[in-house]
Amino acid sequence: MFIDEAKVVLKSGDGGHGCVSFRREKFIPKGGPDGGNGGKGGDVILVCDRNEGDLQAYRWQPHRRARNGAPGMGRQCAGPDGADLILPVPPGTQVLEEGTHRLVAELTEHGERVVLLAGGKGGLGNMNFKSSVNQAPRRTTPGYPGEEGNFRIVLKTIADIGLVGYPNAGKSTLTNLLTAARPKMAPYPFTTLHVNVGVIDYPDRFDRIVMADIPGLIEGAHENRGLGHQFLRHVERCSLLVFIIDMAGSENREPWDDHRVLERELRLYSPVLAAKPRIIVANKMDLPAAAAKLKKFQERVKDQVIPISCYSQEGIQDFRDKLWAAVKGPVDQRPKAPAPYVEPTVAKRLAKVHPGKVVAPKAKKAAKPAKPTAKNSKKVAPKAKPVAKKAVKVVAKKAVKPVAKKQPVKAVAKKKAAPVKKAASKSKAKKK
Ligand SMILES: Nc1nc2c(ncn2[C@@H]2O[C@H](COP(=O)(O)OP(=O)(O)OP(=O)(O)O)[C@@H](O)[C@H]2O)c(=O)[nH]1
Numbered sequence: 001m002f003i004d005e006a007k008v009v010l011k012s013g014d015g016g017h018g019c020v021s022f023r024r025e026k027f028i029p030k031g032g033p034d035g036g037n038g039g040k041g042g043d044v045i046l047v048c049d050r051n052e053g054d055l056q057a058y059r060w061q062p063h064r065r066a067r068n069g070a071p072g073m074g075r076q077c078a079g080p081d082g083a084d085l086i087l088p089v090p091p092g093t094q095v096l097e098e099g100t101h102r103l104v105a106e107l108t109e110h111g112e113r114v115v116l117l118a119g120g121k122g123g124l125g126n127m128n129f130k131s132s133v134n135q136a137p138r139r140t141t142p143g144y145p146g147e148e149g150n151f152r153i154v155l156k157t158i159a160d161i162g163l164v165g166y167p168n169a170g171k172s173t174l175t176n177l178l179t180a181a182r183p184k185m186a187p188y189p190f191t192t193l194h195v196n197v198g199v200i201d202y203p204d205r206f207d208r209i210v211m212a213d214i215p216g217l218i219e220g221a222h223e224n225r226g227l228g229h230q231f232l233r234h235v236e237r238c239s240l241l242v243f244i245i246d247m248a249g250s251e252n253r254e255p256w257d258d259h260r261v262l263e264r265e266l267r268l269y270s271p272v273l274a275a276k277p278r279i280i281v282a283n284k285m286d287l288p289a290a291a292a293k294l295k296k297f298q299e300r301v302k303d304q305v306i307p308i309s310c311y312s313q314e315g316i317q318d319f320r321d322k323l324w325a326a327v328k329g330p331v332d333q334r335p336k337a338p339a340p341y342v343e344p345t346v347a348k349r350l351a352k353v354h355p356g357k358v359v360a361p362k363a364k365k366a367a368k369p370a371k372p373t374a375k376n377s378k379k380v381a382p383k384a385k386p387v388a389k390k391a392v393k394v395v396a397k398k399a400v401k402p403v404a405k406k407q408p409v410k411a412v413a414k415k416k417a418a419p420v421k422k423a424a425s426k427s428k429a430k431k432k
């Protein structure tokens, strides 16, 4: 059984008491105080261990305590410290204070250590209180008590991708196909009853992507129908959600309805999850009804859809590559978070209150007619210009050219030629 939540009562060790003791040795009378200090109580330490799968151990053994420190001893010997209580937890574990729900610790990296409760300090033995005026002190201090607390340990799986979809959409089949994980797959709803984490290897890129397959969601999951929302916490940390949709509608549902319900259930679970970037995968494309439904789906849902078939393995390689680009590719090419959802009724009310802000589509409609007013005519001028130019050219060709070019040229030639002839006749007269 997969356990992802447990309530625990933890206590760190008490410190050991200080010791009252006096040195007693042959030929050494009144050897003085030699009572040692008490040992420190053990801490309660959480250690993140990737080999831990879930929190089962804490469900069956919720009361845990670290060892107390031992009391001090004679001959100035300190008591041994109490052993720490080491609690291994899987990556992605959160520790919340019971009652207040305050987040106390969060462990995500393998090997990470958090001291949850510190052990009590040991008390002082009487050797610490000797002085010139008190050479035989019988004074000691008691060890400090350890800390105690009630906690709720919650596991939120760490994965890059979370598969979200209706039961029987093919989430586990896809996980089986792409990763070495082997979740159970069968043609009945709720085959998967807990989270399965698989790793998609990209040996050519020397990298990998971690994928989480969670139980299917159904309409009303927020009212605890089906397995409810409880497993959605395991995809809260994912950087990308993959919606798996049965595009063939093999369960007598329409794929666009599935998509709408999934979106709604995510919104009702948490706005953070609803705002995560996502890609839509159309599965079961090998079935005859799928192609036509995909067309209709894309008319209704404008987001990009990746068609695949886990059965014929069509589109799987393309999907692998797109996953890589969406998770590890350049940041500007990754899918963007969807626009915040506004309920249609709220949108109507907002449009009334802020008419200028909310009505972007109406503003576009108003801009289309562009009546020929005085203002508009200026804007339209660039279109009118070429027409005007052509008209001018036509006029120039037809009417102006023959008249304007020929007549003035002849006139000028006559006027210029006349003075030359006159000048030539004058020079001839002078020579004579
Ligand atoms: N024809 C066809 N059947 C598929 C395809 N992918 C999955 N199936 C079948 O669909 C059924 C359900 O598949 P699962 O992978 O168990 O579905 P799931 O989404 O994990 O379902 P839950 O675990 O119940 O949420 C199985 O019988 C699969 O063989 C596909 O591409 N084509």
Ligand SMILES: [Mg+2]
Residues within 6 Å of the ligand: 171, 172, 173, 183, 184, 185, 191, 192, 215
């Ligand atoms: Mg499954």
